[in-house]
Amino acid sequence: MKTAIYAVIRKDFKSVTDNRQLFLPILLVPVILIVIIPTIFVLTIYFVPEEMGDLETLLSMLPESAGNAGIQHTILRVILNNLLPVFFLIIPIMTSSVMAASSFVGEKEKYTLETLLYCPLSLGQIFYAKIMASFLMSMLVSLLSFAAMILVMETEIAVMFGSIILPSLSWPVLLLLLSPSVSLIAITLIVRGSAKAQSMEESQQKAVFLILPLMLLIVGQFAGILLVSVWLLLVLSAICAFAAWILIRGCRNRFTCESLLQ
Amino acid sequence: MRSVIMNRITKIYPGGNRAVSRLSLSLNQGEVFGFLGPNGAGKTTTVKLLTGMLSPSDGNCEVMGIDPSKEPEKVHALSGVVTEHARMYDHLTGMENLIFYGSLFGLGKEEARQRAENLLKRLALNEAENQRLSAYSTGMRQRLSLARALLHRPRVLFLDEPTSGLDPESAQNVNRLIRDLAVKENVTIFLCTHQLRYAQEICTRYGLIEEGRLLAAGTLDELRRSVSPRITVRVKAAGISSDLISLLHLRKSEREDREAAGSREICLETEVSSEKEIPDLVRRIVSGGGDIYHVSACLPSLEDIYFTLTAGKEVRS
Numbered sequence: 001m002k003t004a005i006y007a008v009i010r011k012d013f014k015s016v017t018d019n020r021q022l023f024l025p026i027l028l029v030p031v032i033l034i035v036i037i038p039t040i041f042v043l044t045i046y047f048v049p050e051e052m053g054d055l056e057t058l059l060s061m062l063p064e065s066a067g068n069a070g071i072q073h074t075i076l077r078v079i080l081n082n083l084l085p086v087f088f089l090i091i092p093i094m095t096s097s098v099m100a101a102s103s104f105v106g107e108k109e110k111y112t113l114e115t116l117l118y119c120p121l122s123l124g125q126i127f128y129a130k131i132m133a134s135f136l137m138s139m140l141v142s143l144l145s146f147a148a149m150i151l152v153m154e155t156e157i158a159v160m161f162g163s164i165i166l167p168s169l170s171w172p173v174l175l176l177l178l179s180p181s182v183s184l185i186a187i188t189l190i191v192r193g194s195a196k197a198q199s200m201e202e203s204q205q206k207a208v209f210l211i212l213p214l215m216l217l218i219v220g221q222f223a224g225i226l227l228v229s230v231w232l233l234l235v236l237s238a239i240c241a242f243a244a245w246i247l248i249r250g251c252r253n254r255f256t257c258e259s260l261l262q
Numbered sequence: 263m264r265s266v267i268m269n270r271i272t273k274i275y276p277g278g279n280r281a282v283s284r285l286s287l288s289l290n291q292g293e294v295f296g297f298l299g300p301n302g303a304g305k306t307t308t309v310k311l312l313t314g315m316l317s318p319s320d321g322n323c324e325v326m327g328i329d330p331s332k333e334p335e336k337v338h339a340l341s342g343v344v345t346e347h348a349r350m351y352d353h354l355t356g357m358e359n360l361i362f363y364g365s366l367f368g369l370g371k372e373e374a375r376q377r378a379e380n381l382l383k384r385l386a387l388n389e390a391e392n393q394r395l396s397a398y399s400t401g402m403r404q405r406l407s408l409a410r411a412l413l414h415r416p417r418v419l420f421l422d423e424p425t426s427g428l429d430p431e432s433a434q435n436v437n438r439l440i441r442d443l444a445v446k447e448n449v450t451i452f453l454c455t456h457q458l459r460y461a462q463e464i465c466t467r468y469g470l471i472e473e474g475r476l477l478a479a480g481t482l483d484e485l486r487r488s489v490s491p492r493i494t495v496r497v498k499a500a501g502i503s504s505d506l507i508s509l510l511h512l513r514k515s516e517r518e519d520r521e522a523a524g525s526r527e528i529c530l531e532t533e534v535s536s537e538k539e540i541p542d543l544v545r546r547i548v549s550g551g552g553d554i555y556h557v558s559a560c561l562p563s564l565e566d567i568y569f570t571l572t573a574g575k576e577v578r579s
Contacts, residue, residue, distance in 0.1 A: 003365055003368070004365060004366045004367075004368070007362060007366060008366070011351070011354075011362055014353070014354075015351070015353060018353040019353065110349065110351075110352070111347050111348070111349040112349050112350060112351055114315070114345070114347050114348045114349075115348040115349060115350060115363075115410070116366075117315060118313060118315075118338050118343045118348060119335075119338055119363065119366040119367065120335045120336070120338045120339035120366070120367060120368075121335060121366060122334075122335050256317070257314065257315045257316070257334065258315065258316050258317060261310075261315060261347075
């Protein structure tokens with residue numbers, strides 16, 4: 001039965017990579033968030049080094065260790081370790097939403113779900129395979145995006161400022177705990193709505209509820225109210241993991257073939 | 263052995279629509295059962311009940327001894343389903359689709375490829391096997407669905423309008439395949455259609471359904487006996503006196519009267535209770551001075567039986 005589950009996962013991956021409309025946002029959003037935006041930040045700091053009047057307030061809020069290095073390095077460190085993690089979270093949310101919507105509602109929309117239900121897989125196994133496909137895609141895109149971001153940003157910093165800035169401990173917490181939890185929440189929100197949703201666009205709208213708290217976090221970074229730290233990310237990861245567990249638990253039993261095909 | 267059993271099965275959809283009402287039927291292994299009725303009669307709902315896609319509101323059913331509402335995946339392993347709403351992936355080629363579904367049914371990649379090649383050849387799709395499904399016509403998709411349903415050598419095949427969208431040659435090809443499956447491989451076929459003439463060509467037994475209720479079930483002979491035991495005899499003749507016409511209870515045939523218009527021949531018809539009465543009828547016409555050009559015995563077709571049962575009309579023939 002494992003072969004059948006792997007086959008569904010492989011097919012779901014191919015469904016997204018073969019579809020330009022779906023694959024483009026998965027490719028473009030990370031490029032904008034982790035290549036273009038950081039590059040703009042790095043270039044701004046490089047070309048406007050003396051304009052720091054407005055930044056004094058922010059720098060004074062940072063931990064003392066952050067302020068010991070030069071101003072430019074301090075700002076770059078703030079961008080890499082405080083600002084970009086929040087932007088980065090959009091990637092797993094977007095990828096898992098697109099993938100889950102295509103995998104569940106997209107199949108329903110294209111009348112291929114019924115054919116899948118006629119196969120000797122239980123509804124639970126089909127759900128498991130599809131959730132795994134969305135989750136794995138989200139993790140793959142997140143990890144590749146992180147690798148690309150570090151490569152691009154460190155190269156730019158090394159070339160422009162002659163040294164590199166190491167990512168803080170927040171990043172492993174984000175990549176290995178918060179990102180998977182947030183992905184699972186996005187997937188389960190879409191799966192739960194899949195029986196009623198009639199189109200992929202309709203189901204993707206559910207992900208907006210996850211983007212909203214993220215926007216608050218971004219505002220928090222700029223305003224200096226709630227700065228990203230390992231502890232904050234750990235707490236958020238624990239809350240999201242618990243929410244994901246609750247959502248997944250109730251997910252499978254909500255559905256029957258009949259409710260899915262309505 | 264009974265491969266499909268339905269026992270007073272009822273399906274009422276949320277909202278109160280009673281799609282199937284107290285339906286009882288059983289199918290023998292290896293028979294081609296035609297489940298006939300107009301659109302909205304409850305045929306597709308019955309297929310969905312038998313494949314576990316829907317749960318019955320009342321009653322129960324079995325496919326190869328398994329209750330589909332309790333263990334649908336076991337029923338799916340033994341059965342193949344072709345319905346209008348069970349489509350395949352447009353971004354994959356015909357062959358890739360079949361290999362994918364083969365893997366879901368536990369076939370290895372090479373085994374699935376060989377089986378798929380064989381089926382595609384039988385369904386005249388081998389030249390399109392590497393084309394993406396998005397380039398397939400409706401008829402090609404329909405035939406590919408049939409290939410998909412046959413990949414795992416099912417014991418029972420549920421076909422919902424399998425020849426809709428097919429050209430006559432493809433339809434004939436599919437009919438031959440269905441007949442072969444039943445005769446050579448002992449596969450039970452549950453065939454839903456509203457095309458009664460098509461069903462009469464291929465099925466060995468029939469069930470007629472309307473508004474969710476089973477009107478009648480049986481072989482063609484059994485159905486004929488149930489609606490009209492009499493045989494209509496049509497005679498094309500000339501030189502028959504009106505006295506002889508009334509003596510033999512002959513009446514002018516509306517159907518063929520038009521064909522004979524302008525000639526001296528007339529088309530007449532009467533009803534007899536058995537074919538044994540026909541020679542005597544012919545003898546009496548000839549001895550009465552009539553010239554006979556054509557005699558035929560007409561049994562009610564499936565269409566006639568269906569209209570009689572649904573509308574309460576007299577058998578048309």
